[in-house]
């Protein structure tokens with residue numbers, strides 16, 4: 521383990537890094553939770569992002585409008601409820617690199633994934649396979665498996681999970697592209713995450729999309745850990761569809777409204793099969809109560825129900841912060857913050873056996889998360905860190921995920937985490 525003086529020199533650098541941080545002022549825009557009366561060392565923005573201070577007033581405004589206006593709020597609220605979903609599309613589109621009509625905020629991630637599968641997974645006898653990363657987030661796996669089953673197909677023949685080479689924790693881009701080529705004409709859909717929830721690996725979305733298209737397959741992405749985290753260009757990359765949640769890096773609150781991207785080359789295709797609902801029907805005839813479904817243009821045409829006003833208000837408040845900060849500045853700080861965290865972890869773990877960073881060391885291949893894998897004693901380390909005010913998360917079987925979020929985490933947070941981890945591993949790792 522590193523000598524404290526050597527480690528201290530590295531930890532002391534945090535002051536100069538914070539002083540040079542262009543986003544430093546943004547921390548004051550968030551409520552920082554406390555542990556035992558002191559601000560938490562919060563490294564869990566990949567699970568639940570913190571509350572922007574603007575959220576309170578934005579949500580209360582909706583409650584006030586409801587109180588004051590009742591049903592009239594649909595047209596006379598400060599943000600009229602009838603078109604509330606559109607109040608967030610421009611800002612959300614900027615975050616994911618889309619055109620506004622390619623984005624709609626609705627439902628939740630897993631629901632949206634099923635809706636996208638209805639439209640974009642159209643298996644035939646020859647082309648029916650789905651390629652995904654191994655050890656993917658369970659909800660995606662469940663969605664794919666049950667969806668495939670509901671179409672009368674056998675998931676064991678349909679779902680192809682790609683695992684890292686022995687001894688490695690992450691997939692290489694070459695490996696993914698080769699797998700796509702191998703499956704070739706039987707591949708219907710490549711369904712990958714943008715950033716893998718367990719390892720923090722940021723996959724090469726444009727290369728995967730191009731490879732999928734080359735063999736005639738559709739490319740869809742789960743951006744739960746990518747939206748608001750890494751710089752995305754979904755439109756330019758030609759991604760077919762994507763889904764994400766907003767309660768992680770997007771700070772829109774627990775159970776926040778989900779997001780969906782449908783590339784414009786599909787958005788106006790009324791012939792695409794889809795599950796319909798009245799809010800996806802053309803606005804002009806939405807209230808005529810006709811019985812013929814005419815989808816509205818763009819991603820909005822995939823809506824089912826009237827929009828969730830309170831979650832949308834929370835998202836609006838959060839996206840205002842993203843608009844001010846900009847994804848470029850967030851990306852620059854993310855790289856600096858995670859690189860500093862890797863240096864600190866390396867120093868703390870020098871000479872400590874059985875603990876490995878499994879996230880790519882190349883900053884361009886990761887999001888704002890570093891995953892530490894333990895051969896043993898990991899849960900004890902995690903529990904001890906929690907008692908010392910570190911809020912991170914434990915993912916079975918063996919990983920502590922540490923996510924420094926550029927909008928509110930500081931380099932001093934990382935240094936303080938390093939100090940606590942140094943104390944804990946001395947006791948807990950045998």
Ligand SMILES: Cc1ncc(COP(=O)(O)O)c(C=O)c1O
Pocket residue numbers: 628629630631657659660713717742744745765778
């Ligand atoms: C990668 C990934 N996919 C899917 C989900 C499920 O999201 P939801 O509960 O919003 O459907 C999560 C939730 O954490 C996730 O991390």
